[in-house]
Amino acid sequence: MSALLYVIRKQLKNIIRGLARKPLALIGYIIIGMMMVGFLVIAIIMPSGTVRNVDSEIFSAGITGLMLVALYSGLRQGIENGSTYFRFADVNLVFTSPIRPNRVLLYGFIKRIGTSLFVVMIALFQIPNVKNNFLLADYGIWAILIAVLFYSVSFPVLGMLVYSFTSKSRERRVLVRRILDIAAVLFILFFVLTLAEKRSFGEALVAYLNTEVFSYIPVAGQISAIASAAVYGIDLNFFVNIIVFVFIIGLLITILSKLNLDYYEDVLSATEDFESRIKAKREGRDVTLQKRKVRSVKGGFSSSGAKAIFEKHMLEYRKVSFLLFFDKSTIIAVIAGIGFKFLMPDEISSGVYLTLFFSAYMLFFLVVQGKWPMELEKPYIFLIPESNARKLLYTTLTENIKNLLDGTILFIIACFIYDASIPVILLCIVSYTLYGAVYIYGDIICRRLFGSIHSKTLLIFVKLFVSLFVVLPGIILFIVIFSTLRNEFYAVLSVMLWNLFVAICLFLASMGIFRNIETTQ
C-alpha cells in the first residue's frame, strides 16, 4: 500500500510544484480558488428562502427523484460498461505489479475521494440557487455537500459490482436488465395509482417521491435522506443514515474486493471509455460524439473549395443527429431558457429579454463543446487552398445555423409564454445567434492567444471571462436604453447591433487561425 500512497502523494506534490512554475496558471487557479471560497462563504452566510420559500417536501421529492434516476441509469450503464476508479497508467503499472487487488481497489477508492472533492466544489455553485428557493435548516448546506460527496464516491462501486456480476454471461445481463425494467415499470405503475388518487400531477409526484419506501433503497435512499436533512434539519435520522450508508458501501467494497479479486477485466472497458472521454475533453471535443449511433445517409458533395467543409459538416450532422440540427443541445437550450422563466419569481422574469440573457449564458457552455474545433486537430483544414476568411466562414457556418435554429425554437416558445411582440422575438432570435457567433469567434481568439495554457478547464474560464468582457457593453447599453426609453424593442435592438459589431470584429481578428497549426496547440 505504501507504493500506492507514494503515487498519490508524489502526484499531488508535483501538481502544486507545476503550478508554482507557471505564474499565469497559478493566478488563474488562485482566482478560481477564491471564487470557490467566495461561493462557500456566500452559501453559508446568505439567508435562505428569501426569493421564495418552496415547500420542503418538494426539495426532498426532487432529491429522491434525482437519486432514483441516477441509480437506474448508473446500473444500466454498469451492465454495459462497468465503472472505474482507474487510469491507463494504473492498468499498465499497478494491475501488473505484485500488489494485492483489494489494496489496489482501496487505492482507487482514495483517489476517487480526491476527485469527488472537486464535484463537491462544483455543487457549491448551486447552493445559492437552492437557498434562494428553499428555507434551509442550520448547517443544511453541509448536508447537501456530504450527500454530493457520498453520491460521487459510491456510484462507481455500484457500477463495478453490477458489471462484475453481469459480465460473466449474457443471461445475467438480460436478468439484471429485466429486473431494472420491472422496477421501472412498477415505479411508474405506483405513481399512476398515486396520480389517480391525488388528481394533480405535481402533488402526486411530490407525495409519491416522499413515500417512505424509497428511503430503504440501498445507497440512493440514504443519500436522499442525508440531502433532505438540508431542509428538515440535522437530527438523529441524519446520522443514522450516514452510518447505514457507510456500512452498505463498506459491505459492497468488501464484496467487490474479497469475493471478486479478479475485477481487473471488469474495469478495463470503463477505463478505456474514461481515457477517451478525458482525451476528448482536453481537445475540446464533444465527449458523447464517439458513442452516438451513426446512420448511413445518401448524397455526398456537390460544392467545391471552402464550401466543401460546410457540406462535410452537414453530412456529419445528417449522420449523427435525429433531425439535422435538432439534437440534445437544442433540448438543453430550450429547457434551460424556458425553465428559467418558471424557476424565477414572476417579478424577476417578467420580460423575454431575461430569457435571452440567461440563454446567452447557457449558450456559452454549448458553444465551447461544439464540434467545429475538431477540424483543428486534423491537417486538412490548414491545407485547403482557399482564403482564410472563406475557410473560417464555412467552417463555422453549421454552428451559426444551428444556433439560429435553436434560437428560433426557443423564442417561438418564449413568444407564447411571455406574450411578447413578434419584432422583439425576431430581435431575440438574431441576438441569440449573434451571441453564438461572438462565442465561436471569441473562442478562436482565445485559442490563438492562450492556446498553450496549462489546463483546458482554466482555458474555459479564460474564454468565459473574455466572452463576458466583450458582451458586457451590449448589456450595459441595454440597461441604459431600457431604463431611459422603457422600450423593449430598442433595448434588444441595441444588444443585437452590439453583438453584430463584436462578432464582425472577432471574425476579422480570428481569420489567421488557419494560417498555421501551431496557434491551436
Next chain:
Amino acid sequence: MLQVKGLAKRYNNVLAVDHISFEVKSGEIAVLLGPNGAGKSTTIKSIAGLLRFDGEILIDGHPCKSVEAKKVFGYVPETAAVYEYLTVYEHIEFIARAYRLDEGWKERAYIFLERFDMQDKVNKLGRELSKGMQQKLSICCALVINPRMVMFDEPMVGLDPKAIKELKGIFVELRNAGCAVLISTHIIDSIEEVWDKVLIMNRGKVVLSRTRKELEEKAESLEDVFFRYTEGASGL
C-alpha cells in the same frame, strides 16, 4: 518459465482465443506473430493477468495472477501510459516500492535510463514526455524489476533507431541472463535477428510453433511461414 495451457477467452459469443497452449523457457526469446484480430492482444492481456480466462497460465510455476508470479514478471504494454504528474524517476521509484526491490534498483535504473538516453529526463513529468519517451520509460519500468519473465507488446513502436538497437541488445542480454522473453509484434524484420521460437496465431489459435533451428533446417524465413500460415490453410 511461462506455461500457457489450454488458454481460452470468449467475449460474448466470440471465441477470441481458442484453447491455445505454448511454453517459453528460461533463456528463450519467443515471438508471437499474427494478423490483426488473431488473438495476440487477448493472449498478452491474459498472461499479464488483466483478463479472466479459461485454462491455466503459469509464470515461474505460479498462476499468472498470483503475487509470486507478478514479482518476477515484467510487462511492456502496447500503449505506454504513464502518470501525468510523476517524474521519470518517481515512476521507477514507485515500481521499486511496489515490487519491494532490493537496494540495487537505483543503479539498474540509471543504467537503463542511460541506455535509452533518458538520464537527463529523470525530473521530467510523465505529461511532458513524448510518446517515444513514454515507451522508453515503460521499458525501463519493466526491466528495473530484474524480471525472470518479460513480455513486450509491440515494443518498437515510437522508438528511435538508437533505442531500437539498444532494445534488441537488451533482448539478447535478457536471454543470456536466463530470462524468458515473449515479444508480440507485427514488424517481423524488427525481431529477425533475435528470436529463438516463433508462435504464429490466426483466428484465435496457435497455427505454428517452431524453433529457429527447425525453420533453418527447412531453409524457411519467418516472413515465408507467417504468410503461409496466416493466409493459407491453418494447422500445426
